Amino acid sequence: MNPCLHFRPLRPAVASDGASTLELLITVGSPERPATSSAQRPPLNLALVIDRSGSMAGSKLSHARKAARFLAGELTERDRLAIVTFDEDVTVLVPSQPVRDPLLFVSAINTITAGGCTALFDGWLAGATQVATQLNSQGLNRVLLLSDGKANEGLTDAMGIAAKVEGLTQRGISTSAFGLGRGFDEDLMGAIAAAGDGTLAQIESPQQLADLYASELQGLASTLGRKVSLGIRTRNGAELLDVLNDHPRTTAGNFQLPNLRYGQELSVGLRLQLPAWTPNQEIATVRLAWDSPEADGRQQRSETLTLPVLPQRDLDGLDADLQVAEQLALLQANRQRRQAIEELDRGDLQSALASIAGIDMQLAGLPQSDAVQRERRLLAEKQALMQQDRNLSRKRLRRESLRSSLSVWEGRDDQA
Amino acid sequence: MDHSTLALLAGGDAAGLEVYGLEQLLAVAGEQLGEEISPRTVRLYATQGLIDRPGKEGRSAIYGRRHLLQLLLIRTLARRGLSLAAIAPLAACSDAELLEQLLHLGEQPAGEPGCDASSPASTEQQEALAYLQSLQSESESSASRRERSPSLLPLLGSPLSASSPSLSPRRSLTPRTAGRSSAASSRWHRFSLAPGVELHLSEAASIPPAGDRREAWLMRLLDRLREQLDNEG
Numbered sequence: 001m002n003p004c005l006h007f008r009p010l011r012p013a014v015a016s017d018g019a020s021t022l023e024l025l026i027t028v029g030s031p032e033r034p035a036t037s038s039a040q041r042p043p044l045n046l047a048l049v050i051d052r053s054g055s056m057a058g059s060k061l062s063h064a065r066k067a068a069r070f071l072a073g074e075l076t077e078r079d080r081l082a083i084v085t086f087d088e089d090v091t092v093l094v095p096s097q098p099v100r101d102p103l104l105f106v107s108a109i110n111t112i113t114a115g116g117c118t119a120l121f122d123g124w125l126a127g128a129t130q131v132a133t134q135l136n137s138q139g140l141n142r143v144l145l146l147s148d149g150k151a152n153e154g155l156t157d158a159m160g161i162a163a164k165v166e167g168l169t170q171r172g173i174s175t176s177a178f179g180l181g182r183g184f185d186e187d188l189m190g191a192i193a194a195a196g197d198g199t200l201a202q203i204e205s206p207q208q209l210a211d212l213y214a215s216e217l218q219g220l221a222s223t224l225g226r227k228v229s230l231g232i233r234t235r236n237g238a239e240l241l242d243v244l245n246d247h248p249r250t251t252a253g254n255f256q257l258p259n260l261r262y263g264q265e266l267s268v269g270l271r272l273q274l275p276a277w278t279p280n281q282e283i284a285t286v287r288l289a290w291d292s293p294e295a296d297g298r299q300q301r302s303e304t305l306t307l308p309v310l311p312q313r314d315l316d317g318l319d320a321d322l323q324v325a326e327q328l329a330l331l332q333a334n335r336q337r338r339q340a341i342e343e344l345d346r347g348d349l350q351s352a353l354a355s356i357a358g359i360d361m362q363l364a365g366l367p368q369s370d371a372v373q374r375e376r377r378l379l380a381e382k383q384a385l386m387q388q389d390r391n392l393s394r395k396r397l398r399r400e401s402l403r404s405s406l407s408v409w410e411g412r413d414d415q416a
Numbered sequence: 417m418d419h420s421t422l423a424l425l426a427g428g429d430a431a432g433l434e435v436y437g438l439e440q441l442l443a444v445a446g447e448q449l450g451e452e453i454s455p456r457t458v459r460l461y462a463t464q465g466l467i468d469r470p471g472k473e474g475r476s477a478i479y480g481r482r483h484l485l486q487l488l489l490i491r492t493l494a495r496r497g498l499s500l501a502a503i504a505p506l507a508a509c510s511d512a513e514l515l516e517q518l519l520h521l522g523e524q525p526a527g528e529p530g531c532d533a534s535s536p537a538s539t540e541q542q543e544a545l546a547y548l549q550s551l552q553s554e555s556e557s558s559a560s561r562r563e564r565s566p567s568l569l570p571l572l573g574s575p576l577s578a579s580s581p582s583l584s585p586r587r588s589l590t591p592r593t594a595g596r597s598s599a600a601s602s603r604w605h606r607f608s609l610a611p612g613v614e615l616h617l618s619e620a621a622s623i624p625p626a627g628d629r630r631e632a633w634l635m636r637l638l639d640r641l642r643e644q645l646d647n648e649g
Contacts, residue, residue, distance in 0.1 A: 095497040100520050104493070108502040111622045125551055132544040155555060164551055171544040 003030045003224065003260050005288055005303040010324045014277045016309040021241070022272040024305075025324050026286055030224050033262035041221040042293040043139035044075065047082040047096065047127035050112060051147035054087070055183055057114035060148055063206030064180075065109050070210045072105035074217055082130035083108060086123030087115030088153045096130040120151035121161050124175065124192075131173050140220050140293055141173045142198060146209075148180040151188065158188040166195035174198045174226060174259075176216060180206060182391060186398040194248050194406055197227060197259065201409035202399045204392075208411045215409055225260035225290030225299065230268060235282045237275045244269035244331040245404040246338075258407040260290060269331040277309050326366055333359045333375055337401040340382075344394055349386060356383050434481055438470075441479045445487045458487065465640060466490055466500060466507050485514040492521050505624035508633045 009024040048071060050064055068083065075081055082096035083105065094108045127143045135141055155161055165175050175196025177189040180203050193200035199219060201212050230247075231254040234240050245268055247255035257266060274283065282304050289300040310318075336359045343352035360379045366372050378400060385393035402408055436444065442453050461467045467486040470477035486507045493503045506517060607615040617623075624630045 092497060093499070093502070097496060101517060104498070104506065104517075106625065107505050107622055108498055110505075110625075111499065111502050122555060125548060125555065129545070129548045129552075132541060132548055135538065135541040135544050137538060137540050167547055167551075168544065171547055172540050173544055 001031055001034055001224070002299070002301060003028050003288065003290075005286060005301055007286075007303070007305050008321060008324050009307060010320050010328065011315060011318045012321075013308040013310040013315055013318065014274055014283070015312040015315050016277055016279075017311050018276050020274050020277070020312065020315065022238075022270075022274055022283070022307075023324075023328060024270055024272070025327055026230070026268040026270065028228075028230075028257065028260065028266040028268070028288060030260045030262055030264050033222060042223070043136060044079040044217070044220055045096070045131055045134050045136045045139050045141040046071075046075075046080065047084055047130040047143045049084045049086065049123045049127035049143060049145045051118060051120070051123070051149060051180075052085045052087050052112055052115050053118040053147075053149050054114055054116055055118075055149050055181075060180060060206045061112065061114055063209050064146060065112055067206075067209035067213050068109045068112075069102075069106045071213045071217070072099060072102040072109070074214070075099035075102075080134050080136075081105060082127065084123060084127040084130065085112055086119050086126070088117035088119050089115070090119060090122045090126045092126055092130060096134045117153040118147065118149040118151055119153035120145070120147055120149070120188075121155040121164070122153070123147075124161075124165070128168055128173060128175070132168075132171075135172055137172060137296075138293065140223055140226070142220065143173065143175045143196070144178065144213075144216065145175060145192065146178045146180060147184055147189070149183050150185045158185070158191045161188065162191040162195040165192050169195060169197045169227065176201070178203060178209075178212060179395075180209070182395075184395075186395045190398055190402050190406070194256075194402070197256070199407045199409055200399065200402055201411075202395055203411065211411060212409055219259070219261060219407065222262040223259050223293060224262050225292055228257040228260055228288070228290040229254040230257055231255075231287040231289070232270070232284055233287075234272065234284045236277075238283050239273040240270065240284075241273050242271040244271070244328065244335060246335060247405045254289075256405075257288075258405070267327050267331070269328045277307075279309050280306060282306055322367060326369060326372060329362055329366055330371065330375060331404050333363065333379070334401050334404045337382075337397045341394060341397050341401065344386070344390060344397075349390075352386060353383060356386075436479045436484065438477055438479065441484060441487070445484060445491070448488055449491050451491070453487070453491065461487070461490055464500065464504075465636065466504055468636075469640075469643065482511050482514070485511060485518065489514055489518055489521075492518065496521075501618070501622050505622050505629055505633055508624065508636055509629060510632065 006027045007024055014020050014022055077098045077100045079099050080096050081099050083093040085091050085093055094105055124145050131141050176198030177192040178201045179189040190200055229250050250256050284305045287302045289298050292299050340352040340355040356379050363372050363376050382393050446453050467483055470479050490503055490507055605617045609615055624633045
């Protein structure tokens with residue numbers, strides 16, 4: 001039950017008589033879950049870390065409690081759950097323990113009330129410690145961090161926090177970051193989820209929390225591989241120009257991919273520069289590596305890319321693979337949102353609007369598939385939103401820009 | 417928790433002892449839990465309404481099987497790190513439910529909260545913990561260097577908005593905010609029940625979910641109130 005690696009070039013050949021640029025997708029396809037193992041998902045070892053700072057008061061906190069009760073109810077005695085709350089102080093409300101009696105958790109959850117500041121890092125640290133004391137190398141170990149605010153107590157710098165979260169990911173505990181409402185720091189939450197090898201969610205309405213937790217549990221239960229990395233080694237003078245997904249890099253210089261889930265496919269977009277190519281010459285070797293919840297040690301799989309060669313003249317006459325073209329354009333669209341964010345941050349609304357219009361123009365030139373139409377709707381929505389609510393448009397742009405490189409939860413409101 | 421003893425407790429009369437003096441209660445519970453329990457602890461739990469008021473026989477208090485079950489449950493949960501406010505509704509259950517919870521909990525080894533004594537710490541676990549400890553000490557040392565900023569609090573909206581939805585029709589939305597403190601129990605909510613009658617509820621108090629448990633909890637509150645009114649009279 002291993003994932004498979006495929007190459008899908010935009011055009012099915014490279015030039016024999018001069019330099020050429022090769023655009024292609026690497027797809028990582030995970031098989032459907034085998035029917036036999038569906039009853040036995042790996043045990044989950046979770047800590048739910050809930051922001052109870054003053055800004056959470058009211059419906060946000062009541063939905064957070066409700067969703068936490070839902071989460072406790074969905075887990076079984078094979079799983080462990082800890083509940084931590086933080087404002088400027090951190091409270092371990094329920095230390096990590098098997099979920100034999102959800103009522104015990106529910107009772108504790110009901111005591112959560114709003115307090116003061118947002119010691120986000122300390123809260124994460126306490127939740128992480130709860131998971132670590134019970135670390136189960138045969139299971140999935142994760143901190144779920146829910147916050148509606150900017151970290152304003154303790155360690156607050158995004159890169160500093162992300163670096164520490166990443167250190168824990170390397171030690172077997174992942175972190176998902178859930179931003180709630182309008183006040184959270186989308187850059188920080190995105191950085192935590194990326195460093196944490198977890199899910200990023202941005203929830204505008206607290207009513208979506210239970211859906212989010214359900215999806216997170218489902219995602220955890222269908223995890224085939226975590227700490228997934230992709231190494232790309234070019235050969236014979238080929239040069240890797242670009243990886244469109246903007247994945248974080250691992251210390252070994254590989255690309256860090258989101259978790260592999262049964263039945264899902266990930267696409268990585270590449271641009272390579274090749275000198276005049278000779279037949280049967282290897283272009284690149286790609287190596288996928290991951291940790292499996294079911295097997296010890298690092299799993300891996302390699303594929304080597306070779307393509308037919310043709311004179312440039314004939315190459316120009318070949319049709320492009322439209323599905324590949326679409327996927328590459330969608331990856332570009334995610335990336336270009338970051339430029340719009342930078343322009344917004346400079347206060348240059350006109351340039352940001354122009355950037356979004358530019359993305360849309362590229363998409364307008366493609367066959368209008370469902371995916372392309374959906375993307376264009378999202379862009380039109382951003383154009384309108386930028387002028388009415390810059391904060392919200394920035395949050396959504398950030399979330400959308402991270403879809404190439406992260407597991408990003410997209411709630412139903414996204415379909416609008 | 418020793419299963420055979422719980423089985424005896426489940427059997428009621430078969431356990432023989434149905435009525436205890438304080439000393440006996442402490443001895444039986446202490447043996448079950450493997451820890452010494454002081455009379456003060458029991459009195460504290462009784463005044464906080466976590467365990468039922470003892471009966472009277474002459475001048476001395478007498479305790480029954482239910483008190484024992486409550487005491488065992490409270491201590492077991494407290495050792496797992498649950499706050500008394502969170503334990504309160506669980507200890508207000510029927511005898512059968514108390515026993516059921518104890519049997520559930522009995523399957524988990526006691527001692528270190530939720531720690532599986534059966535599985536020794538793996539290398540990964542030790543590494544992750546050591547890493548987090550290093551972050552912790554880093555965080556603490558930077559905190560002590562930092563001038564702790566004067567509290568800008570309270571930045572509070574209206575706390576505890578919906579943990580008691582079924583009470584809302586009569587709830588007065590004017591919580592008294594008695595200054596900010598990290599002890600959550602320092603904030604109180606005031607419910608106007610009738611002209612001249614108010615209920616003050618600490619934010620730390622846990623209201624059981626609607627249903628049997630809440631009914632049992634309300635009945636107990638009513639009993640306590642009746643008792644106190646009788647004493648006044």
